[in-house]
Amino acid sequence: MAVSISGDHYVFGHDFINDAKYLLSNNDFIQYCSDKEKEILFKNLKIKKYFDNQNIYIKGQQCEEVFLVVEGTIKIGWYTQNHSFIFYHIAKKMKKNSLLNFTYLIGSGEIEHDYIARGRVIIATISKNILFEILKNNNEVQYVLLSVICNNFCALIQNEYFRAILPLRVRLAKRLVLLYEMSENGDQQIKTSFSQEDISELLQSYRQIISKELDWFKKQGIVELKYKKINILNLEKLYEIANEIDV
Numbered sequence: 001m002a003v004s005i006s007g008d009h010y011v012f013g014h015d016f017i018n019d020a021k022y023l024l025s026n027n028d029f030i031q032y033c034s035d036k037e038k039e040i041l042f043k044n045l046k047i048k049k050y051f052d053n054q055n056i057y058i059k060g061q062q063c064e065e066v067f068l069v070v071e072g073t074i075k076i077g078w079y080t081q082n083h084s085f086i087f088y089h090i091a092k093k094m095k096k097n098s099l100l101n102f103t104y105l106i107g108s109g110e111i112e113h114d115y116i117a118r119g120r121v122i123i124a125t126i127s128k129n130i131l132f133e134i135l136k137n138n139n140e141v142q143y144v145l146l147s148v149i150c151n152n153f154c155a156l157i158q159n160e161y162f163r164a165i166l167p168l169r170v171r172l173a174k175r176l177v178l179l180y181e182m183s184e185n186g187d188q189q190i191k192t193s194f195s196q197e198d199i200s201e202l203l204q205s206y207r208q209i210i211s212k213e214l215d216w217f218k219k220q221g222i223v224e225l226k227y228k229k230i231n232i233l234n235l236e237k238l239y240e241i242a243n244e245i246d247v
Helices: 016-025 028-032 035-043 102-106 128-137 139-165 168-182 196-202 207-219 235-242
Strands: 046-050 055-057 065-079 085-092 114-127 189-191 223-226 229-232
Touching (some): 016 065, 016 114, 035 128, 102 139, 128 139, 168 207, 168 235, 207 223
Antiparallel strands (some): 046 114, 055 114, 065 085, 065 114, 189 229, 223 229
């Protein structure tokens, strides 16, 4: 089976459209769409495939769509003047409220970060024209999307707060909690292709320091470190540290 899409990307051998429909159906806003609007959304979903380190969106690019991750992980950040990439956030498959780019689409119109595929990535997109047509005629959907944008803004403020003043151990615990909550496993296991260098960039610290902190979590019996995998042995303790002001 092949799904034809816009651009140069094609997806073969898997019914990603059905996966995307399932994920989209779990988003809050679609609960307020009429049957006709849902039909339009599902009919106009576009599936795109990217390979490791491919650009998905580029900083300064005009935003013409919202998207959700059907498979894989996306690094969100920006390139410095010496061409090194600084992480800001991670986007991956989530079971609820996983549509991204709302703020850019409705706000400035320009994407303010670079989106880079980490390994193979499959995304599903909804065009600006389709979404705006629904927004013009559905006040309830407008309200839900406004709530999403406001919540994203609050999360941004909170993120900047803990980056600025919280100890590294607390920030690392928060990052591990985030990775756990974003995982699809349903158990206390984080499977990730991210290295300690990647986590160091996310937290704007040195790899050696992150390695030392992870070793502390290991000695406390909170995590078990394996190749490309972190097993959380004590989720309650991890949450406790993530919510502390000082450690």
